[in-house]
Amino acid sequence: MKGGSVERGEGASPRKGVTRGLSIMDFIFRIIAAVATLASALAMGTTNETLPFATQFIRFRAEFDDLPSFVFFVMANSVVCGYLVLSLILSVFHIVRSKAVNTRILLIFLDTVMLGLLTAAASASASIVYIAHHGNPKANWFAICQQYNNFCERISASLIGSYIAVALLIILILLSVVAISRN
Template sequence: MKNGESTTIDIAETSRKGPVLAAPKGGNKKGLAIFDFVLRLGAIAATLAASVTMGTSDQTLPFFTQFFQFSAGYDDLPTFQFFVIANAIVCSYLVLSLPFSILCIVRPHAVGPRLLLIICDIVITGLITAAASSATAIVYLAHTGSPSANWNPICQQFTDFCQSVSGAVVGSFMAVAAFMFLLLFSALALRNH
């Protein structure tokens, strides 16, 4: 080295940095929140249809004369009345929960609204499951009867009534399935927090 000279070594840059691709902020959580919203809309349709179908199921059969008739309606059985009221409550809850679901779409990392929804969804899942299950027992009894209790099946005579009631029960179980998925997706979204 001579006076004032410095030794520099040129090293070629070996690593090239390409464009950095950042993951979208809250992408998976936002997708789950959108699916949550769609499931809530589907559950609203199912519970509303179940409640209206059960509430309007009625059939009258003439017997000998016009003044002596047999009739079957949802209000003849307290189980079916509970079914209609429970499905109406669940439908109302789902409508009221839509703003919270939209908030979870807009702010996918917000824990508060999602935690509130999952707690309320658990309670409502119990209600809709109880209503659908109890109505299923009565519908089964209407279709098959109970020979040991000497109860005859009524669906051979009241075919329209039984079809309406059975359809309402199926709609209610569709809402139960939607709530199961809602709980699963809410738990997945809260898992990373």
């Protein structure tokens, strides 16, 4: 009997190593996603451009906070970045204790909530960016990107970082599910 339990203990060692590897990948992906959301929030939050109209005294200014979708985008990316930084604590805990299941379930739930928040913010902002680039002639909305090039480049780039974070959150959820199934 003891010999059988020793063999099981030795057989569980590679499984524990794979789960630890998943935990290390989880930690790395959380850092990358936090950097992506922080960069997206900063890029969008500092976006503005001023153009002269007829004289130097009359100017048109485009700022991110002129549109509520962009404000929501900055706030959502900031919240998700804060969450990802705080979740690094649990990620380190999972590296040390690879058999922890309850905290992984908690992370799956919270990651899913953050995924929904970030997807909603990125999607709302993507629709505004599309209208800024192409306009909508039926609604008499003109494309502003022909005049505000720098503004449009920055808001488009901030969307890329946010969608990278969305993809990483999906991967994080799948990693947690695989780690739970291996226990």
